[in-house]
Amino acid sequence: MCRKWVILAIIVLIYLPVSIDATVLHVAIPTLSTDLSLSANEMLWVIDIYSLIMAGLILPMGALGDRIGFKRLMLIGAGIFGIASLFAAFASSAYMLIVARAFLGVGAAMILPATLAGVRNTFLDEKQRNYALGIWGTVGGGGAAFGPLLGGFILEHFSWGAVFLINVPIIILVLILIVSWIPKQQVYTKQTLNLKQALILVSAILMLIYAIKTSIYAFSGSMLLIFALGLCLLFGFVRHQLRTTQPMIDFSLFKNKVISTSIVMAMVAMIALVGFELLLSQELQFVYGYSPLEAGLFILPFMIAICVGGLFTSILMNNFGLRPVATAGMLMCALCFFALARTDFDAQTIQAWVWMALMGISVEIALLSSTAAIMSSVSAEKATAAGAIEGMAYELGAGLGIAIFGLLLSVFYAQSMVLPNTLPENLVVEVSSSIGEALAAIQHADPILIQQVQHAASEAFIHSHSKVLTISGGMFLVLSLFVWRALPAQQKLVDQ
Structure with a gap:
């Protein structure tokens, strides 16, 4: 024992x-x-x-x-x-x-x-x-x-x-x-290992994300070629998985609307969780001058809420069922993102913590309700395959959250950045790329120019972060409608 x-x-x-x-x-x-x-x-x-x-x-x-x-x-x-x-x-x-x-x-x-x-x-x-x-x-x-x-x-x-x-x-x-x-x-x-297929899948994902990321800063024909090659690899991977008798991913599970919807919920929830945490930690340090420890402590309510969110999920699902709980979780995430987009994290600390805590609970509701839906929709012999797909969705969502939030932030930052008239031409690209590159580029410049760039970069970052959060809120609003329509009113359990 x-x-x-x-x-x-x-x-x-x-x-x-x-x-x-x-x-x-x-x-x-x-x-x-x-x-x-x-x-x-x-x-x-x-x-x-x-x-x-x-x-x-x-x-x-x-x-x-x-x-x-x-x-x-x-x-x-x-x-x-x-x-x-x-x-x-x-x-x-x-x-x-x-x-x-x-x-x-x-x-x-x-x-x-x-x-x-x-x-x-x-x-x-x-x-x-x-x-x-x-x-x-x-x-x-x-x-x-x-x-x-x-x-x-x-x-x-x-x-x-x-x-x-x-x-x-x-x-x-x-x-x-x-x-x-x-x-x-x-x-x-x-x-069966399916290692070759796994390498094809990883290569396809990396090519697609590399081409998209690089094209944001410098579009070229080679990036278009890499993107097309990534799409071809991804298409070939899916086609092979559908035809083989021993697939790495059991795509037949996606025919179940509950499972496919739950996978989308899990991936989007992870995108939101990881992306929000990453962008907020940058704003706290780059814009408001928090130390890494102070930034970690500021995000603490969000972390605690994620940890305790499971308690709320089990109680809510037992009393109200999957569809209303999952939909409510998505709607609450949308509301929290809209509210946080209009919150000054430095001046409205308590307000920020309240909305962050509510969002942490909402994200955890989305994650756990998706898990419960998947596990109750498959037979015992399919449970491992379904769980593996969900685990993959979690990790892919985490990676995509960083990529999507980061790319959106970069685009909006470049659009919002108002460059000082006295900025040397050789620093324009770096200062317009990201707040981190901007602060690094002007660290040895004239004190007045440093102050001007810091102010402009901070304003551009705050504006960009707000836009990203607003878009995220809209994404969750649309997803909540999709979840309500896609999930059945009464969840039927598969015989084990």
Whole structure:
């Protein structure tokens, strides 16, 4: 009995840095932008490459775990994650950090399914397993939610490399514990990996996002070609998945309107959660001069609300059902975004916290109601496939949230920036690209010019952030109508 809970502790310990690393850099953007001279495009890649790589590899890595056992998969994943953390901590350029973050995503894509398989294989009693999964989910959600606060605390006392270095002793301890405590498992050597298809999917996603991001700043024929190639790869991937007898993604599940709608809900909710947190942490530091720790503390009500939102969801769904709860969650998100778009985060602190807390609860309602809808709409033999697709949607939503919010912010910032007449021509491009590049470009300029650019950049950022939040509110408003029409009035459970 004791061995089970020791194994769960090991699983939780290895899962914690994986969840934290998804959001820990959000408050570190100003520091990274200064130390590594990051452009706006490079900054987005540093943040979202982690989630995008995870999204593409998480399904085949789960199959790999079946072939070699979750113990070996956890060992390999932890090793890659530890080495990548060390490499990231001492990265001296944007490209080195992006590559390191990509390998962190590879390691995380192995660790995540290995931890789930570990819980499933260790806890054979259903009640104990549900309790263990609850602990696992709490650690994952809490780690991601409190990542910015931890990042702020570390940056308050150490350099940004320490954000990654803290993973290394945890990984070393976990490797020792895995070898000592976790037994070997039965393996399934005939399990299909679909690794080639996973690489095609990852390549398609990265090509599409790279072409869109780059075209925002410098459109060219080569970017159009890369975009077209990405679309072709994505089309070929979907076509192959529909034809093969052992697909990586079971697209037949999308024929169920409840499942397809819930996947959209989960992805959009993650886009909102990650995108909002990233943009707010930048505004607090770049515009209002908050330290990383102060920014993390400011976002704390949003984090806490996400953690406790699950309590409200279960009560509401038991009393009112899926469709009204999911629709209400979407509508509440829309209202919160509209309100936050008109809130001065520095002068109206209490008002900001109230709306952030309500939005955190609303986002969690959307996430958990989508999970409940999916799990109640599939048979037992399809539950793993459906859960894997939802996990992929979560990670893809996180990556897209950073890309979409970041790109919209860049476009509106460039449009809103009013350049001082005295600004030298060689600084125009940098100052117009992002607030981080603007502040870096004029740090050695005349004090009067520095003050003018800082004021103009701050005003442009606030205006742009407000526009992005307003668009997000409109997106959730439309989504709420879609959810109400798409979900059935009475949710029918599939026989287990």
